Structure formats: structure tokens, C-alpha cells
Amino acid sequence: MSDLDAGALVSAGEVEVPLLPVPPAQVVAGSPATGSVDLDEDMGIGVWEMTPGAMSDIEIDEVFVVVAGSATVEFVDPALPSIELETGAIVRLESGMRTVWTVRETLRKVYLA
Numbered sequence: 001m002s003d004l005d006a007g008a009l010v011s012a013g014e015v016e017v018p019l020l021p022v023p024p025a026q027v028v029a030g031s032p033a034t035g036s037v038d039l040d041e042d043m044g045i046g047v048w049e050m051t052p053g054a055m056s057d058i059e060i061d062e063v064f065v066v067v068a069g070s071a072t073v074e075f076v077d078p079a080l081p082s083i084e085l086e087t088g089a090i091v092r093l094e095s096g097m098r099t100v101w102t103v104r105e106t107l108r109k110v111y112l113a
Contacts, residue, residue: 004040012067012110015039017049028054028100036111044113050103059097062113065090069107074100085109 004010019033030053038046048064050071066089073091074082077098083091085107093099101107 004043004045010039012047012108015047017047017108019049019051022050022053022055026055026057028056029102030054032103045111046113047108047110049106049108050101051106052103054100054102057099057101059093059095059099060113061093061095062111063090063092064109064111066107066109069103069105071101071103071105071107074102076100 015037017035017037019035022032022034032051032053032055034048034050034055036046036048040046044062047067056076066085066087068087069085071085072082073085075097083089085091
């Protein structure tokens with residue numbers, strides 16, 4: 001999908017997200033896989049998913065809404081309190097933040113980046 005047409009309905013839970021194993025250098029625990037699908041590249045809207053496990057990441061500027069699953073995000077740099085993600089959570093991340101994502105139940109989010 002490359003454009004989200006005005007007035008079109010897309011179900012975030014039904015978008016097919018192809019998953020790939022997380023690169024070994026980023027794996028903290030388990031065998032997580034991630035993937036994303038751009039719904040509208042011009043607007044920076046998409047769907048991202050991660051299977052259970054833990055991985056480190058360096059973030060980009062984005063706001064996201066969790067639509068399924070549960071996870072903990074640990075903020076390594078800057079050091080901030082960890083957050084618990086569940087359906088309905090809305091989070092803003094800033095470029096360069098270093099995080100560790102620990103997913104308990106496959107996590108799916110809709111992002112605007």
C-alpha cells in the first residue's frame with residue numbers, strides 16, 4: 001500500500017505485515033521478528049509489528065498508538081522511567097533515543113513519523 005486515500009477505511013489489525021528476524025546485534029532475548037508497512041509514505045503513516053522477545057533500538061521521531069499486544073519499553077538513553085504498552089497507549093519518541101523493547105504478546109502499532 002502506498003497511499004491512504006481520503007475517505008478510505010483501513011483496519012490496522014488486518015494489514016498484512018511481513019516479518020523478518022531482528023538482526024542478531026539488536027536481539028536482547030528470545031527470537032523476535034519485526035516488520036512494517038507504509039500506509040502513506042508522504043504522510044509517514046504505517047503499521048509496525050514485533051513478535052515476543054526483546055530487542056534494542058535507536059528511535060526516530062514518531063508518535064504511535066498501540067492497537068494490539070503488550071510490551072515494556074526501557075529508555076536507556078536518555079535514562080527515563082520504563083513504560084508499559086497495552087492497547088490504546090499513545091507514545092511520542094524522539095530521534096536518537098536508545099531503547100529496549102520487551103514484547104510479551106505480539107505488539108502492533110500505528111505510527112506517524
